[in-house]
Amino acid sequence: MIDYAIYRIAVLVPTLFAVSLAVFLVLHLVPGDPARNAAGPDAEEEDIALIREHYGLDQPLWTQYGTYLVRVAQGDLGESFRSRRPVLDEVLRRLPATVELAGYAMIFAVILGVGMGVVASMRPNSWLDQIIGALSAFGISVPVFFLGLLLMMVFAARLQWLPPSGRGTWSHLVLPVVTLGLPYVATFARVARSTMLEVLSEDYIRTARAKGLVQRAVIWRHALINAAIPLVTLLGVYFGRLLGGAVIVETIFAWPGLGRYMVDGIIQRDLQVVQGCILFFATAIVVVNLMVDLLYSVLDPRIARG
């Protein structure tokens, strides 16, 4: 188990190296002069030259990448063209808002989704199962920006139960969390239902029932634990998508998180900000996937041994 963990962590280094190179190249090879973009359309040539020099944009690309890599290794993601502040500081400042949003959305999706899936699996093809199936189909297919604005119109503008946007109290959390989490509720419900159905037909479940265990114990202690592996896999895979969704949800609900910081960076063509955010997101996704893999081996020790 420890060897496995060390091996997986060691693989992380070349992965992140590749990510940094890809991000750097993509952002530096797209058309457009970053210094001119940073300076704005009405800037003087002299100002543009100054920015180019200040950020080393006049150096050859590989020199720039080398400098960048050395800095990143030291935990320096560069300085924003616009605010003249260290990107890492700004990222860390906005991180709690994104973690809060994505975390609650994930919890919301897991609890409601798995709950719905389990309930549906207990009475397959019943009317309850049908309703849950229909709700899942809606949750998966509705676009996030549409759902967000719809919820905002109903609960903020019409009913005025919740604030339309911004961050502050728990009531500010409700709409963005529901918007971000709903598609995953649907996915989790579907996967939980099908894996539960599979597990419930296994021999050991029949054995458990034969022992005279009550339904609750059979479901929660025997079936769900064994149905958990595909769900944990999904959790890992969807974490990245959730961050992607957070970019949209944060923009709709004016949520002061990382996703919006990146979008603002893209709009203002603040190269360092975009680069830093993508690298940060990529690292987070890689690390979460590592944690998921390690969690497998806890759930099913055969994985680490194999």
Next chain:
Amino acid sequence: MMPTIDRRSLLVATALAATLPRGAAAQSARETLTFIEGSDFDSLDPAISRTRSAEILLTLMFQRLVRWKDTSLSGIEGDLAESWTTSADGLSWTFRLKPNQKFHDGTAVDAEAVKFTFDRLRDQRFGSPNRSLFTVITDIKVESPLVITLSTAAPMAGMLEVLSESSASISSPAAIQRHARNYGRNPVGSGPYRFEEWTPGERAVLAGATPEAKFRRIIYRPVPEAEARLIELEAGTADIATGITPEATARVRANPRLKLAVIPSSFQVFFELNHKRPPFDNPRICRAINHAIDHKTIVERILGGFGSVPDAPVAPGVQSYQPQTPFRFDPDFAKAEFAAVYPGGFNEKLVMWTCSGRYLKDQQVAEAVQGYLNAIGLQTEFRVWEWASYQQTLYRRQPGSGTGYGSSAAHMWVLGTSIPTADWRLSRRLVTGQSANLGGYSNARVDALLNGARSELDPAKRMAAYHETNRILWTEDPPNLFLYNQQQIIAMQRGIDNFDAFAFEIPLLNQVTKA
């Protein structure tokens, strides 16, 4: 002895207690102004910031030596300065500050603070993105605690305009030294509001600091989605929202609790013409082409009525604006003019470039223009660019391969500008050989007028030169195919009064009142 309380007074007391917090809340709502905008800002350090949204707050927190008198930019008045004089040779400007002025941190607003601010702006190592505006100042001398002299190498008639820029806001030197790199998050000025807090992406709060402040607090919230901004107003959680889409205006008008303000913007969008290549090397053709397109239809049909037909080479709200007669839509005249200059017809393909999504409906307008040009018998080739490569291509000085400064592969390209000061707006684009003169425009009289105005210290004579320039640009030698002027669409609660905004899209929040 225990006081005796009868049931009646208890009831009254309870009722009073119940109404109190609500009354207090209503009062604090009246004392707070919540303003929402599409974008967050970069920094609240006037020397570093270059976002318009930050400028809105800088205007409330800071004072400058001088400021614009009104939104039509009719003149400049003292802000921190009480009076000023110019030397006979026009090379030095001496300002006397109003006495007993304090920054919000309690330190004095004196000549040293002004010098500190400008030295920092001009310092190459500090690298302010606004530096080039201030490098014309060659020397700064503190004459006494309240008197300061700024010197320039050549007479600089636009000095007061530069000093009324928001980047020329005077900061507290003590605060800059204390916060160093974090000054952009802890700005200290001397304006009617002082900085209280800023959580990026969430909100910024300013607190009233002088009797001039009408609100206890002004809250600024960046809400990127236009639809969400409107819902904030409908839900009553915001007082004023900018950047309302033309499509949403009907909803604002239908809501009895909201109202709409449509204010001219200094933003004008045009096709810049390539004056180095036929056919636009001939002023007659440049005039003719402005008659070939129906401006009114473009504004009404494509912009949904939210824009105006250009009636001058600059938009209303730009210094030196003077309305002229709009170009009459006369395709036959345009056609005849082309035929007169090119008797055998102009047989080259006109290459038209446009960006997409940068300006209001830019691509759609450009496509409509193509239709009008085809209609007078021209052959056209149309190309849509992504903004970053567009900008890079237009400004690159490299003949032959699709580039700027009159060497462009295109005959005309869409651009827009919102710069409100006459010299900056006109000189850089039109004086022969200037950095932003992408079309290679060259007119000896325009050069003479603009260069002369730059050092003309008599304001009346200087304005006359700009007015004459504008007349030439409109009636004799147009640099552009003019398209439309933008408008600012702002929605607010019905109880908001005295709302106004500069044409360069800076609302004057300090004069707003709330019922």
